Amino acid sequence: MNQTLKSCLYIVTLLAVMLCSFECFAQEASGRSNGNLTKVRFMPNWMPQAQFAGYFAAKELGYFEDEGLDVEFNFISQTSTKNPIDMLEQGEVDIITNLFVSAMVAATRGCDIVNILQTSQKSALMVVSRDSLNSLEQLSEMNVGCWRAGYYEIIDLITLGEGIFINWIPFITGINLYVFGAVDAILCYSYSEYIQLMLSVGKIPEERIIRMENTEYNFPEDGLYTSSTFLKEHPEVAEAFVKASVRGWLWVANNRDKALDIVMDVLEKSNVQNSNRYFQGQMLDEVLRLQYDNQGRRSFQPISVYDYSKIIMEFRRNELIDRYIEFSKMIWCPYRKELAKGFGYE
Amino acid sequence: MSNPMFKIKISGNQESLGSRISFSVLAVAGAIFLAALVVVMYYSNSFLIEDAKQNVSNQLTIAASSIDHNLLAVETAIENNEWLVMNSLDDEEKLYEITRKIVSDNEEICGCAIAFKPYYFQRRYFFSPYSYVGADSLIYSKQLGTEDYDYQFMDWFQIPFLLRKPVWSEPYFDEGGADVVMATYSYPLIDTWGDVFAVMTADYPLTGIVDLVNQIHPYENSFAFLVSRNGTYVAHKDTSLIFTHTVLSNALDQGYNELYEAGLDMLNSGIGYREMRMKGEGNKYLSYMPLHNKWSMAIVNSDMDVLGRSYIMLFIIIALMVFGLVLLYIFTRQSVKKKLQPLVLFTEAANEVAKGDFKYALPEVKTKDEMRTLRDSFAYMQDSIVKYIADLKETMGAKERIESELRIAADIQRGMVPSVFPPFPERNDLDIFAVLSPAKEVGGDLYDYFIRDNKFYFTIGDVSGKGVPAAIFMAIARSAFRYIGASAESASDLMTKLNDSISQGNQSNMFITMFAGILDLATGDIQFCNAGHNPGVLISPDGKAEYVEVKNNLVVGVMDGFPFSGQSMKIERGSTLLLYTDGVTEAENSVKELYSEERLQAFCSNNSFDTGEELIGALVADIKKFTNGEDQNDDITILTIKLK
Amino acid sequence: MDVTIKTEGNKHFVTLNGRLDTTNIQQFTEDIAPLMSGEIANIEIDCSGMSYTSSQGLRSFLTLQKSAESRGGSVVMTKMQPNVKQVFDITGFSNIFKII
CATH class of the missing domain: 3.40.190.10 (Periplasmic binding protein-like II)
Incomplete structure (x- = not known):
């Protein structure tokens, strides 16, 4: 074969390879x-x-x-x-x-x-009770609604931290456990379930509420x-x-x-x-x-x-x-x- | 008298009187009508609202019991099969069978399950036989619990499980079916220890109930709505609220406080009725009552609905009222105008009378009212004017007569007082000048003089009083002076005889103050006699002015036979005797100061004149300057006698 | 001119106040009219308040005097002010009237 042709071919191939890898690199670099x-x-x-x-x-x-x-x-x-x-x-x-x-x-x-x-x-977690609630300790022996999916950690911490037995009732979603009176208290978030509660049963007096924000369990979320x-x-x-x-x-x-x-x-x-x-x-x-x-x-x-x-x-x-x-x-x-x-x- | 001073305008006044009265009547009538209307409307509306309240309440009760009836039917269907389930607790097939039977036997139930608590049934975690009506209307059965669907944490299981009581669930959309709104009745099965081991459920489509609610229209714009146990709208005229809002969230969102309060009551299974004041929408009325399953239903109707007809009636009444008032106005105006018709004629009559036609006939008034009185007064006024004018003519005539006679008397009197100066031009040893300025046209002052036997007889006098009586008296005195002076031997003799003559038969009790004198022109001796008159001023040739000392005697005309004492003096040639009446010394200026004797003497001392005319002229000017425009209240008479 | 008449016993006591001139001579004549007739002809006039009199006033007094004398009485004038007395003097009326 011609020497020049070989060189050209070589150069072209090299260029192609370079272009390809360049392309790949570019893709790689910018992710998907x-x-x-x-x-x-x-x-x-x-x-x-x-x-x-x-x-x-x-x-x-x-x-x-x-x-x-x-x-x-x-x-x-x-x-x-x-x-x-x-x-x-x-x-x-x-x-x-x-x-x-x-x-x-x-x-x-x-x-x-x-x-x-x-x-x-801040923590948005709250406990809303059917009766007056001054400390987490009072939750002892109570049926308290909690989410089935997630946030076990805090629940466990509260239980162990307070050294009390709480009968956690897991629910999937919503506040009906509380509205229907099937639980004594319920965990809720201040930006969702708590608002839902107020729109279903009216304003709840502060003495029936504990906001984690005001306790030692004020963890960012x-x-x-x-x-x-x-x-x-x-x-x-x-x-x-x-x-x-x-x-x-x-x-x-x-x-x-x-x-x-x-x-x-x-x-x-x-x-x-x-x-x-x-x-x-x-x-x-x-x-x-x-x-x-x-x-x-x-x-x-x-x-x-x-x-x-x-x-x-x-x-x-x-x-x-x-x-x-x-x-x-x-x-x-x-x-x-x-x-x-x-x-x-x- | 022929030109009227003003002409009464007929146009305008009468119209406005009629209008004004009509307006007043209109206003009062209108006010009374309105007040009555307001009261009637208020009470009538109250009754209507009460009626509506009752009507709505009835409809609500009927609808609620119809719904309750349906719900109870479902509950009964489940509860009636409880014994069957209890007897089949270990028979899986039988349990499926039961669920199928319940679904097929009961049209209103479209799904049925018997959900066992974990590990209860044959130690299986899930066991929940379930039958349902498919889209093709066939009945299917399956296991409800799966890994993705752990029913023990679903509300329909957990709540009756915890409460140990049957519960109606919150409404939901049936995902499998065709977007049908459903609710599930859950009935817990309790074992001998009192624990819940399973829950029987019936799925119930709510379309029937929703339709029933949506068809409630007691009035045109009223509607009903249904909320679930936690307040979620299940049925409402505004479908965008369904499932998205609770009654409380809707109330807060719209700012309807009364709705919020009512909502709280509804969520507590309350029965009630509330008035809601909506901004810009009028009043709304809310009646609510609870359903058997702790849901709640309400009917809303508005003002317009209930009172609509009433407002129409109000509109009609107001229209009629306005029409009636317009008629009233027109009628009143016409009536008033007619009654006031005589006034027009009176006005015409008044114009004619003003023009001078006093005999103008007044309009007849047949009624016995204020118009009649007015007419009579008018007639009386007319007569009075006629009479008054006649009197006035007579008086004017009389006055003119008197005035003309007075002018004649004045002329006669003026002739009696010498007024030609110098009176003795052929003599050069006597300078006589005088001026008599009466206060009224005819006065009571006099002066006179004549020469006899080279003696100058003179007199000056002031009759008590003014006007014609004084003038007559003055004429008598002047005549007597001439007549008696012609033969009197002395001044006192002259005065005594003059007094006798005047006093006799003097009934008027008028008197004259007089000063008379006889000047011997050869020697300068003066015999004089003063009868209560102002002493004269003697101005000596060197300019000194002194008052002559006089005896007062008595005024002339008062006492018959009074002996007058005379006096005498001698004057030098070049002296002037100035005689005057008290009009000079008692001339007043604006501050009631008198010219006074002092001023007169001062004037005579400080000024010197060549002739009596000059002296008198200057003195009169001085008096005038002193009085400064004040009216002359007494005759001013001045006589100067200068012996040269 | 204010005229006050008091009758005591057989004498009229008259009090005068003010000026007597052309403006009120008519009124004065009316005021003293009661004195011009009747049994009582003795008249005493207190002139302390009379500040001025005109010749017509003098005439009225003269008429009063003549009337009183014709009925057997007399007129006495008391407490006359100096300037008024002067007029009476000049006119010689002081000799006719009793002035004290």
């Missing part, structure tokens, strides 16, 4: 890309409701897109026993929302889960989580997601009515039929309130090392977990300073 946007599978830890308004807004207003993300929302169904943490672990989803304590306990059990954003700064693997591979995606989410939440805080429009829209598209705008509005107001820290600022700061240690030690002491997870393994927040300023979106 969809045009110019990176696809992210996101799973909020409940069905569509105002609790996730910030994320809905980030999607609707194109904040995710601005950060180069194409976010796919995967909602769990009402009766499903599937758990967002399981889904994350199984690689079915990339980013989830969940409660801090649940994530922490899962991590101590070997689950690969890392906190990348802490939206809720809602936040964003992902796996350490994902973080290693796509830290910029995680950061982009957080940035867009913060931007979304800040917008929601300042545009209540428009945010509610977006929420109701998502509900309709997801065929959630048994809610109304008034209820979602009440939920939104409470969720936004829970985002305030002790200084009254919407800071989105992760849990402090001190509080983290306190909680994990509490659980350890009650033998609810069998090992410690280091703070740095659990909490990922390289953008503290920008976060404090709301990434400039305040």
Whole structure:
């Protein structure tokens, strides 16, 4: 064969290979890309409701897109026993929302889960009783309704911490156990079941309520989580997601009515039929309130090392977990300073 | 008298009187009607609302018992099969059989299950035979409990399990079926130890009940709604509320406080009736009562519904009222106008009388009312005017007569007082000047003089009084002066005889103050006699002015036979004797100051004149300046006698 | 001119107040009319309040005097003010009237 032809062929092949690998590299580098946007599978830890308004807004207003993300929302169904943490672990989803304590306990059990954003700064958990309730101790020997799926950790902690026997009655969803008088008290979240309760039985006197927010069990709740693997591979995606989410939440805080429009829209598209705008509005107001820290600022700061240690030690002491997870393994927040300023979106 | 001072306008006034009266009547009548209307409407509306309340309550009761009847039928169907189940507790087939039977026997039941608590039935975790009517109307059976459907935590199982009582579930959409709204009746089966070991259920489609509720329309715009035990809307006119809102969330969302209160009561199985004031929508009325299964039903009707007809009636009444009032207005106005017709004629009559036709006939008034009185008064006024004018003419005539006679008297009197100056032009040793300015046309002052035997006889006098009587008296005195002076030997003799003459027969008690004198033109001796008169001023040639010292005697005309004492003096040539009446010294200015004797003397001292005419002229001017425009209240008379 | 008449026994006591001039001579004549007739002809006039009299006033007094004398009585005038007395003096009426 001709020497020149061979060289050309060689060069062409080399170029082709280079182009291909370049292509692959490009693809690799941007992850699973969809045009110019990176696809992210996101799973909020409940069905569509105002609790996730910030994320809905980030999607609707194109904040995710601005950060180069194409976010796919995967909602769990009402009766499903599937758990967002399981889904994350199984690689079915990339980013989830969940409660801090649940994530922490899962991590101590070997689950690969890392906190990348802490939206809720306070506990929304409450106990509502049919009689007056001054301390958790009074729950001894009472039938208390609790969720079947999830949040065992806190239930166990309360039981052990208070050193009392509580007859937990698991329910799947709703407040009918309480309304029908089948339980003496019921656990509920201030932004969902509590509001539902008030809309079914009227205002409940404060002396029949204990808010965990006011007790030693005031643990932060809602936040964003992902796996350490994902973080290693796509830290910029995680950061982009957080940035867009913060931007979304800040917008929601300042545009209540428009945010509610977006929420109701998502509900309709997801065929959630048994809610109304008034209820979602009440939920939104409470969720936004829970985002305030002790200084009254919407800071989105992760849990402090001190509080983290306190909680994990509490659980350890009650033998609810069998090992410690280091703070740095659990909490990922390289953008503290920008976060404090709301990434400039305040 | 021929030109009327003004002409009474006929147009406008009468109309407005009629209108004003009509408006007043209208206003009062309108107010009374309105007040009555308001009262009637208020009570009538109260009755209507009460009636409606009763009507609605009845309908509610009927509907509620119909629904309860249906619910009870389902309950009975289940409970009647309890014994059958209890006898078949270990027979799986039999249990399936029972569920099928219940579904096929009872049209209203479209699903039936017997759910056992975990591990009870043959130690199986789940055991729940279940039969249901499929989309093809065939009956199917299956196991209800699966991994995905752990029924022990479903409300329909757990609640009766915990409560140990039968319970109707909250309504739900049947996912398998065609979006039918359903509710499930759960009946717990209790063992000998008192524990619940299984729950029998019946699925009941609520379409029948929902339709029944939706058909309740006691009034055109009224409707009924149904809420479940936890307040969720099951049936409502506004279908967007169903399953999405509870009665409380709806009330809070819309801001209807009364609805919220009613809702709380409904959730507590209350019976009630409430009025709801909705912003901008009028009043609504809510009647509610509970159902057998602790759900609640209510009927809402509005003001317009209940009172609609009443408002129509109100509208009609108001229209009639307005029409009636308009008629009333027109009638009143016409009536008033007619009654006031005589006024027009009176006005015309008044205009004619004003023009001078005093005999103008007044309109007849037949009625015995205020118009009649007015007419009579008018007629009387007319007569009075006629009479008054006649009197006035007479008086004017008389006055004119008197005035003309007075003018004649004045002329005569003026002729009696010497007015030609100088009176003795052929003599050059006597300068005489005088002025008499009466206060009225005829006065009571006099002066006179004549020369006899080279003696100058002179007099000046002031009659007590003014006008014609004083003038007559003055004429008598002047005549007497001339007549007696012609033969009198001395001034006192002259005065005495003059007094006798005047006093005799003097009934009027008038008197004269007088000063008379006889100047010997050769020697300068003056004999004089003063009868109560102002002393004169003697101005010596060197300009000194002194009052003459006089004896007062008595005024003339008062006492017959009074002896007058005379006096005498001698004057130098070049002296002037100035005589005057008290009109001079008693001339008043605006602040009631008198010209006074002092001022007169001062005037005479400070001024010197060549002739009596100049002196008098200046003195009169000075008096005028002093009085400064004030009316003269007495005759001013001045006589100067200068011996040259 | 205010005229007050008091009758005691067989004497009229008259009190005068004010001016007597053209403006009120008519009224004065009417006021003293009761004194011009009747049995009682003795009249005492207190003139302390009379500030002025005109010649017509003098005439009225003269008429009164003549009337009183014709009925056998007399007129006495008391406490006359100086300027009024002067008029009576000048006119010589002081000789006709009894003035004290």
